[in-house]
Amino acid sequence: MLDQEELLFVVDGKNNPLLPLPRSLAHKKLLWHRTTGIWVINNNKQILCQRRSLLKDTKPGFWCCFFGGHMSPNEEYVQNAVIELKEELGINLSEKDLIPFKILKSDKPTHKEFQQIFACVVNGDINNFKFEKDEIDQIAWIDLDEVRGFLLNKKNNKWVQKPWDKEVLTWIEKI
Numbered sequence: 444m445l446d447q448e449e450l451l452f453v454v455d456g457k458n459n460p461l462l463p464l465p466r467s468l469a470h471k472k473l474l475w476h477r478t479t480g481i482w483v484i485n486n487n488k489q490i491l492c493q494r495r496s497l498l499k500d501t502k503p504g505f506w507c508c509f510f511g512g513h514m515s516p517n518e519e520y521v522q523n524a525v526i527e528l529k530e531e532l533g534i535n536l537s538e539k540d541l542i543p544f545k546i547l548k549s550d551k552p553t554h555k556e557f558q559q560i561f562a563c564v565v566n567g568d569i570n571n572f573k574f575e576k577d578e579i580d581q582i583a584w585i586d587l588d589e590v591r592g593f594l595l596n597k598k599n600n601k602w603v604q605k606p607w608d609k610e611v612l613t614w615i616e617k618i
Contacts, residue, residue, distance in 0.1 A: 452477040452514040458546070458557045463516035470500070475555045479511035479524045480605075481541070482562045482615055483532070489584040490615070491532075491565070491572075495603070496580050501554070504580070507603040508590050511558075520546070520559035528563070532582075533573030536563055544614055547607045560611055562618055587616065 450463040454475045461474075469476050483491035490508050497503045510531050514523045521538045528534040544560035569582050585593075593599055594608040605611075
């Protein structure tokens with residue numbers, strides 16, 4: 444179950460650290476905070492996607508093409524990415540297995556975050572992943588072109604869409 448009182452790495456609008464605050468308060472007050480987004484791809488240019496659990500506090504039941512989460516105070520982006528992959532999918536990777544892209548800023552009326560984007564190449568049957576049931580209802584390998592269609596369709600109401608989806612997809616194609 445999600446811990447609404449977990450402390451988040453709260454920052455200002457320039458990504459400078461501030462005092463940590465509970466998740467519930469940071470979201471309620473629309474405070475800037477740090478997150479990671481890890482795109483898991485395979486050698487067939489498929490993206491491991493997830494349908495978010497109905498227990499999630501944001502976008503429950505939506506499909507999402509990345510994994511990751513909120514950062515704890517004093518945690519580095521790459522440390523969080525390794526932890527999130529282990530917790531959410533049971534994937535044991537080291538920091539050197541992650542391919543960093545960049546930190547992107549999302550200033551939405553409902554959410555304010557600095558998200559470090561990573562990718563990693565993992566091959567395997569989805570039945571071998573041990574995903575966290577409180578976070579994820581289902582996972583599936585989906586072709587890159589199909590994911591692009593879901594993410595760039597502005598009328599799509601079943602996928603988590605980020606303002607940087609097109610930029611990240613262009614980068615993912617080159618990996």
